[in-house]
Amino acid sequence: MLDGRDGPAVQRAMDLLMRYGRALGAERLVQTNNVVASISATTPFMRDYAMRRGGMDGVFSEFSLDSDDTVEIPRVKTFTTHVQLGFDPHNAALMGVDEQTVQFYRKGEAYITGLGVQAANTCTPYQVGNIPTRGEHCAWMESSAVIYCNAVIGARTNTEGRESVGAAMLTGRIPYWGYHVDENRLGTHAVRVETTVESTADWGMLGYWIGDMVQDKVPVVEGLGPLPNLARLKHFGAAASSSGGVEMYHLVGVTPEANTREQAFGRNTPAQTLRYGEAERRQTWEKLNATGRSTAVDYVMLGCPHYTIEQIWEAARLLEGRRVSENTALWIFTPRAIKSLADRNGYTRIIEAAGGHLLTDSCSAMSRAAPKGTRVVALDSAKQAHYLPAILGVEAWFGSTADCIDAACTGQWRGGPR
Amino acid sequence: MNRIDPDAETIVLRGRCVVEGTAEGEALVTRQAISGWGGIDSRTGTIVEVRHELRGVSFAGKVLVFPGAKGSSGWSNAFHLTRSLGVAPAAMLFNDMSAKIALGAVVTRAPALTDFDRDPLSVIETGDWVRVDADQGIVEVRKKKATT
Numbered sequence: 001m002l003d004g005r006d007g008p009a010v011q012r013a014m015d016l017l018m019r020y021g022r023a024l025g026a027e028r029l030v031q032t033n034n035v036v037a038s039i040s041a042t043t044p045f046m047r048d049y050a051m052r053r054g055g056m057d058g059v060f061s062e063f064s065l066d067s068d069d070t071v072e073i074p075r076v077k078t079f080t081t082h083v084q085l086g087f088d089p090h091n092a093a094l095m096g097v098d099e100q101t102v103q104f105y106r107k108g109e110a111y112i113t114g115l116g117v118q119a120a121n122t123c124t125p126y127q128v129g130n131i132p133t134r135g136e137h138c139a140w141m142e143s144s145a146v147i148y149c150n151a152v153i154g155a156r157t158n159t160e161g162r163e164s165v166g167a168a169m170l171t172g173r174i175p176y177w178g179y180h181v182d183e184n185r186l187g188t189h190a191v192r193v194e195t196t197v198e199s200t201a202d203w204g205m206l207g208y209w210i211g212d213m214v215q216d217k218v219p220v221v222e223g224l225g226p227l228p229n230l231a232r233l234k235h236f237g238a239a240a241s242s243s244g245g246v247e248m249y250h251l252v253g254v255t256p257e258a259n260t261r262e263q264a265f266g267r268n269t270p271a272q273t274l275r276y277g278e279a280e281r282r283q284t285w286e287k288l289n290a291t292g293r294s295t296a297v298d299y300v301m302l303g304c305p306h307y308t309i310e311q312i313w314e315a316a317r318l319l320e321g322r323r324v325s326e327n328t329a330l331w332i333f334t335p336r337a338i339k340s341l342a343d344r345n346g347y348t349r350i351i352e353a354a355g356g357h358l359l360t361d362s363c364s365a366m367s368r369a370a371p372k373g374t375r376v377v378a379l380d381s382a383k384q385a386h387y388l389p390a391i392l393g394v395e396a397w398f399g400s401t402a403d404c405i406d407a408a409c410t411g412q413w414r415g416g417p418r
Numbered sequence: 419m420n421r422i423d424p425d426a427e428t429i430v431l432r433g434r435c436v437v438e439g440t441a442e443g444e445a446l447v448t449r450q451a452i453s454g455w456g457g458i459d460s461r462t463g464t465i466v467e468v469r470h471e472l473r474g475v476s477f478a479g480k481v482l483v484f485p486g487a488k489g490s491s492g493w494s495n496a497f498h499l500t501r502s503l504g505v506a507p508a509a510m511l512f513n514d515m516s517a518k519i520a521l522g523a524v525v526t527r528a529p530a531l532t533d534f535d536r537d538p539l540s541v542i543e544t545g546d547w548v549r550v551d552a553d554q555g556i557v558e559v560r561k562k563k564a565t566t
Contacts, residue, residue, distance in 0.1 A: 024517065038495075142491050146491065161492070175517075178517055245518075365456065
């Protein structure tokens with residue numbers, strides 16, 4: 001592949017993988033047939049870039065292969081799922097995106113699906129048809145998906161970037177390094193939970209605290225109460241990968257490589273034993289609410305990471321028979337495929353009847369889009385509470401889903417630590 | 419101020435090459451890991467993360483000395499864009515290897531080193547003049563003149 005026999009794009013891809021592998025200090029590449037990637041061009045900068053460099057092949061050559069010249073991109077070799085985008089093409093006007101950008105995106109989507117990439121457009125590929133097998137070597141982007149892939153599914157990936165997954169989808173290779181290797185998946189830090197962790201917000205706070213404490217190490221969590229569902233693990237991992245750089249964790253008795261504490265640590269001795277009690281929970285709540293000043297909420301955003309159908313069901317039940325305040329907007333984000341289920345279940349109608357919107361493909365952090373004049377937001381995602389104040393310069397309140405729906409309907413933040 | 423003292427002694431560090439090349443410039447040092455996407459503004463090369471000690475400071479043209487990368491998988495793309503827009507760091511020196519930083523350094527194409535014989539975070543201070551020869555694995559540090 002490196003000699004150019006498979007064409008210039010594959011040669012550029014292999015050249016990048018070799019440079020990347022050497023930078024890591026990896027000994028070899030490993031085969032992969034499962035990639036989660038970003039290819040799309042949804043910003044004006046990318047659109048102008050494409051105009052100058054020969055269309056989407058030009059964008060792919062530069063930003064997915066780090067190639068100095070524009071090469072023709074062949075169909076992808078691997079099963080590849082596209083991550084979330086810079087906006088929801090079905091709700092562009094609502095998000096303040098002009099028609100020209102939408103037109104350019106549609107061309108881009110035709111290009112992407114033409115390459116053989118699945119236009120799932122979500123940060124949660126594991127919700128919509130991309131669930132790898134335990135032990136499968138993957139090349140995934142999106143830190144919240146990476147941690148879910150490693151810890152919950154037991155497949156193997158590092159947090160790849162746009163260029164390395166671009167190279168992986170054309171070659172079926174990725175450096176054998178980090179979480180592809182058995183011993184790097186073993187636990188390094190023990191975490192004892194000494195308070196109730198039950199709701200989605202509870203799991204988000206626990207993840208946010210652990211990420212802060214262990215940074216990019218591998219925590220082993222013990223002392224858990226009720227078994228978490230998909231949504232709770234999704235929020236837990238997203239938070240831990242935002243406040244720190246956690247890519248792998250073990251929940252003793254829950255996740256697949258941690259039937260026991262002994263299995264989770266293997267030959268490692270815990271570097272530290274951390275305790276998460278009521279005081280730590282309180283500190284985390286305060287940290288996540290550090291930017292909140294005004295209790296007049298302009299915007300409630302749910303769906304980071306993209307909501308599950310169970311969470312949409314919950315939101316619909318909380319909203320039924322109520323009205324979103326005229327001073328507040330409610331946007332809920334989910335994958336396209338799950339929105340079509342919500343449409344059929346009648347949840348979309350309930351949300352829209354209340355004055356809310358069910359959107360797909362994006363979120364406010366990705367799009368930098370929020371309802372006009374937004375100064376204060378309410379969120380049930382620790383990850384979004386971490387990013388949005390920096391990205392949009394807004395005040396953020398973090399709390400439970402019920403607190404957020406209440407804020408949407410009253411226009412007032414009345415949430416508290418419990 | 420950040421005047422370089424011609425009589426100051428040169429400190430030499432040795433490390434492992436991550437990205438080849440040579441560069442020199444003023445050091446910008448942080449003990450906090452850096453977030454790419456959502457943590458920097460790629461148009462200006464400025465750190466924007468809310469609680470970061472370098473919030474509001476640009477690394478454009480500087481020798482960036484930091485522990486490592488954290489946060490989103492958009493790290494490499496955010497730094498790739500700083501190169502496209504002419505505001506990339508001149509060189510990167512870091513301690514903690516990760517997929518994010520390895521790929522990010524490769525596509526930023528700034529000379530980069532890791533695995534040092536001495537911790538660059540304790541040897542190098544913001545404002546020092548730093549020459550990086552990644553091919554040889556050598557970093558030369560000339561301390562800024564003391565302000566006292």
